[in-house]
Amino acid sequence: MKFLHSKSRLEALSDGVFAFAATLMVVNIGADTNITSFKDELPNFISFAVSFFVMMGIWKVHYNFFRRTNYIDNWIIALNMILLFTVLFYIFPVRSLLSTGFGGQRINIDEFSNIFQLYSIGFSLIFLSFCLMYFRAFKNDKNLKLLFYSRHFFIFIIVGIISFILAKFQIGLRYGVPGFVYILLGPLCYFHSVKFHKKHNLEY
Amino acid sequence: MKFLHSKSRLEALSDGVFAFAATLMVVNIGADTNITSFKDELPNFISFAVSFFVMMGIWKVHYNFFRRTNYIDNWIIALNMILLFTVLFYIFPVRSLLSTGFGGQRINIDEFSNIFQLYSIGFSLIFLSFCLMYFRAFKNDKNLKLLFYSRHFFIFIIVGIISFILAKFQIGLRYGVPGFVYILLGPLCYFHSVKFHKKHNLEY
Amino acid sequence: MKFLHSKSRLEALSDGVFAFAATLMVVNIGADTNITSFKDELPNFISFAVSFFVMMGIWKVHYNFFRRTNYIDNWIIALNMILLFTVLFYIFPVRSLLSTGFGGQRINIDEFSNIFQLYSIGFSLIFLSFCLMYFRAFKNDKNLKLLFYSRHFFIFIIVGIISFILAKFQIGLRYGVPGFVYILLGPLCYFHSVKFHKKHNLEY
Amino acid sequence: MKFLHSKSRLEALSDGVFAFAATLMVVNIGADTNITSFKDELPNFISFAVSFFVMMGIWKVHYNFFRRTNYIDNWIIALNMILLFTVLFYIFPVRSLLSTGFGGQRINIDEFSNIFQLYSIGFSLIFLSFCLMYFRAFKNDKNLKLLFYSRHFFIFIIVGIISFILAKFQIGLRYGVPGFVYILLGPLCYFHSVKFHKKHNLEY
Known part of the structure; x- marks a missing residue:
């Protein structure tokens, strides 16, 4: 007896990870913003924008994959996990690197x-x-x-x-x-x- | 050969971002609350309430859009991303601005x-x-x-x-x-x- | 022309809020845990457990409501938002109150x-x-x-x-x-x- | 009159918790990363990788359960909550323990x-x-x-x-x-x- 794979659950898990990572990136920007410092946030803004749209780009590639096939097995689940891991591990340092980069640090x-x-x-x-x-x-x-x-x-x-x-x-x-x-x-x-x-x- | 767009995934990503941002807004309120300071939280309460319901209002407009059409293409996905980005970028500073505003800062x-x-x-x-x-x-x-x-x-x-x-x-x-x-x-x-x-x- | 309401999206938003709030409650417990302090975490453990299961209890009541009816309109959406707001606003202070309570503070x-x-x-x-x-x-x-x-x-x-x-x-x-x-x-x-x-x- | 249980909502709540916990684990890694310290992050990397894949392993077991049966009742919902609670309560200390372990602390x-x-x-x-x-x-x-x-x-x-x-x-x-x-x-x-x-x- 075979049990069917559930594409919707794998998508839900992945969408959750993408949505939270995107949201978390912006959190520390606003945390200690007061009125005068808002203009100084430009390097943060650019680095957040770049990381956010890079992430959404990867989401789009992920989304396209699951549009193009309904086939799911344990290999695809495992590869999907490795993908999520790589995205999560890279996206936060990318933002802080960009942020220090635009901040003009040598x-x-x-x-x-x-x-x-x-x-x-x-x-x-x-x-x-x-x-x-x-x-x-x-x-x-x-x-x-x-x-x-x-x-x-x-x-x-x-x-x-x-x-x-x-x-x-x-x-x-x-x-x-x-x-x-x-x-x-x-x-x-x-x-x-x-x-x-x-x-x-x-x-x- | 054309591949169908998945409305449910775009909705899931957006709902994740809205739900997460709404939850994160309230987190730092309760973080260091002890019994005596609970009453002093009124400016925080008002600013959280305003930001929360503004956000839920935007969610409702977003929800209405996807009720009214089933049409999705790459343009709509891209515009949806820009919308999410703007919401995320604005909602946290809004809260801290409101919070300082109600706190009576000149x-x-x-x-x-x-x-x-x-x-x-x-x-x-x-x-x-x-x-x-x-x-x-x-x-x-x-x-x-x-x-x-x-x-x-x-x-x-x-x-x-x-x-x-x-x-x-x-x-x-x-x-x-x-x-x-x-x-x-x-x-x-x-x-x-x-x-x-x-x-x-x-x-x- | 009438547009249908989408029960699944309202559920998705609510589930997202419940899931994140439940997860966020546990985060600061483990943050600075080292081996020796793990035993001292008992008041935190109890307060986390109580808040988590109270929250899951509210989720269950929410879940039961949407099992029992398929009717959704703007009123139900607005009431649902007020419910989410109240839950979010109360659950974090509940945890810290419990935590100070079990910590034996007078x-x-x-x-x-x-x-x-x-x-x-x-x-x-x-x-x-x-x-x-x-x-x-x-x-x-x-x-x-x-x-x-x-x-x-x-x-x-x-x-x-x-x-x-x-x-x-x-x-x-x-x-x-x-x-x-x-x-x-x-x-x-x-x-x-x-x-x-x-x-x-x-x-x- | 009986009301049907909704498998999809229980899955959505669980997926939300898993996705969020997985995302949160990586957050403090990148928070204060600058270019020179990236290489020093190896113990953090290993502990994050281990916790992430342990968590995804538990998700897979959870996913398999819901593939194999469509039966849901209040007992299964309650057991599912206990499972989520245990996972949340353990996963963050696991990471910090691993992190101190690989950091070479005696x-x-x-x-x-x-x-x-x-x-x-x-x-x-x-x-x-x-x-x-x-x-x-x-x-x-x-x-x-x-x-x-x-x-x-x-x-x-x-x-x-x-x-x-x-x-x-x-x-x-x-x-x-x-x-x-x-x-x-x-x-x-x-x-x-x-x-x-x-x-x-x-x-x-």
């Missing part, structure tokens, strides 16, 4: 390298989870769109790893090359999309 | 002007999101009720901008004119409603 | 009277919300069970008010009479139930 | 014994809730799989109690015997599974 070249390494790992881990979730769903649904997205997010992982290596060996770090390398995502994803759709005779 | 005329400017922007942004969400839904559902609400919330934006301008140039600020201007919402919405229903031969 | 007779007054008001407000919600639902569903529960919770309000009056005039306060008066709920609800079911020929 | 043998006692009680209570929930559901559904899981989690309780006794009388505590005793879960559950399936002629 950092040296080694610290700069460390930051890029840490966030390249986080970036790669998040999209590794999505890549494997799509691949796992594809193995069962046999829907080519799922394979397409699995490969699409694989490009994200590769670019994250390139950024990590550049940051590790401090190649062009002074000019922000490990950051600018993410621009590669645009053309790479475009070429992959064109090739994939031609090969499998898919519509866009 | 503020000068420039600070008073700044407060009105900031909250007029927030007010306008929240209803701009709703106005555009209704308009986007109308473009697809072609339900005249949706156009009505889009224009209804457009009046809110206008009044918010008038309040901002009055506060900016400190016109009648000493008598609270930028605050009283919100009374205009009543007659303006009434006239709009009468005109709109007559023009399109709609029932109320 | 309080004088006037403070003792104030506590009973405050919590009698909270108790009455919570069940006033439920009473009116059931009555509102009864007016539309015409299901006698809903009328029964409306009157059932009306008894709770009465007992809360009696407790308030006793505490206010410090009648038997030294012996905890304003607390013991809640024992009346048992026989009063029993008599009401017997009479109501006989009068309307209802089964139990 | 603890003496009596404290070590106390920790094992406390966590054996928590472990047993969590699985006692699951055991009784499955048994309650079995009494109504008469599905042998539910009886199997009830007995399966009964083994967990027994092992928890053995660990408690070993820790209490400090038997082999120096070598971590009360911890290693949990390895017994593997063979015991395997034997139980084989015997149960043979006796009732069930497939795996």
